Amino acid sequence: MTAHLSYIEAVIVGAAQGVTELFPVSSLGHSILVPALVGGQWAQDLNVSEPQSPYLAFIVGLHVATAAALLVFFWRDWLRVLAGFVSSARHRRIQTANERLAWLLVGGTIPVGLAGLFLEKLFRTTLGRPIPAAAFLLLNGIALYAGEVLRRRAAAAVPAQQPVGAPVEHTGEAVDERLAQLPMGQGVLIGSAQILALLPGISRSGITIVAGLWRGLSHEDAARFSFLLATPIILAAGVYKIPDLFGPLGSGIGGQVLAGSIASFVCAYLAVRFLTRYFETRTLTPFAIYCAVFGAGSLAFLTLR
Numbered sequence: 001m002t003a004h005l006s007y008i009e010a011v012i013v014g015a016a017q018g019v020t021e022l023f024p025v026s027s028l029g030h031s032i033l034v035p036a037l038v039g040g041q042w043a044q045d046l047n048v049s050e051p052q053s054p055y056l057a058f059i060v061g062l063h064v065a066t067a068a069a070l071l072v073f074f075w076r077d078w079l080r081v082l083a084g085f086v087s088s089a090r091h092r093r094i095q096t097a098n099e100r101l102a103w104l105l106v107g108g109t110i111p112v113g114l115a116g117l118f119l120e121k122l123f124r125t126t127l128g129r130p131i132p133a134a135a136f137l138l139l140n141g142i143a144l145y146a147g148e149v150l151r152r153r154a155a156a157a158v159p160a161q162q163p164v165g166a167p168v169e170h171t172g173e174a175v176d177e178r179l180a181q182l183p184m185g186q187g188v189l190i191g192s193a194q195i196l197a198l199l200p201g202i203s204r205s206g207i208t209i210v211a212g213l214w215r216g217l218s219h220e221d222a223a224r225f226s227f228l229l230a231t232p233i234i235l236a237a238g239v240y241k242i243p244d245l246f247g248p249l250g251s252g253i254g255g256q257v258l259a260g261s262i263a264s265f266v267c268a269y270l271a272v273r274f275l276t277r278y279f280e281t282r283t284l285t286p287f288a289i290y291c292a293v294f295g296a297g298s299l300a301f302l303t304l305r
Helices: 007-020 027-038 040-045 054-073 075-092 098-125 130-157 172-178 184-196 204-212 218-246 256-276 285-304
Strands: none
Touching: 007 027, 007 054, 007 256, 027 130, 027 285, 054 075, 054 218, 054 256, 075 172, 075 218, 098 130, 098 172, 098 184, 098 218, 130 204, 130 218, 130 285, 172 218, 184 204, 184 218, 204 218, 218 256
16 A cells, blocks of 8 residues: 655644644544545545554554653653552552552553553544544533533532642642542543543543543643553554554655654643643633634534535
8 A cells, every 4th residue: 555645744743643642632633634624635645534544553653752752751750650660569569659659540541441452443433534523522622611610610619628828839749649649449530531532532631631620630630640641551552553654554654754753752742841831720721612613613614515
């Protein structure tokens, strides 16, 4: 199979993947909708619904670059997590904050990993088309806004526990300490929300942040937990598909994959750096509005044209 993926397409798609994978706006939804809306050669070249799509192999290959950016940004957190996992296994205990966080991430990753193995192809081939993607993106916007409403109601119902004027620490270690206090069941529940992101248009980071807000986390803590949960899944998805890039699906697009991966790495790193600061003081509402407007507009355009 001869691939028709230009360098311009590769760099644009790679940059978009790096941003939309971490912003709560659904990378897969955009990967499906943007080519369909542009039309022409893009709609032919960039099609993820085909079972043997070179574009799909390219897109999933970009996940390795996105995961690498997350690993680089959160390298201190992952060193603490790995140290906690080794310590827990060696001493057969779950006592320290690092040990608890390590097992929270393991427990939160297993459900979506299993679901991805069995359901990803079914959802992608049956629903990985422009109109379903537009509808799910609209639903994603509604879910993000609903998460904000639930968070505000919960905050209003519970008296503030923190003394007035007490500073909130924003360091990675402080956030990890707070996350480690989550009960295992809640951690698994938040991680399991990623299963919904198998639907094109539902954001992995968005739906896990909403789940975190629902379970009482702050925006900052929910976002960090979401990014930590996403890292092994995104990396595994990319590694799982890497062999495709060395077979017929990757024929003739090696340079494009490299160019797209560099763009994806840079944009993902900048995106996570921006978002970790953004969620210290701000909410999901702008992203909810964007997804609802873009999803509804795309749905109207695609059904009426």
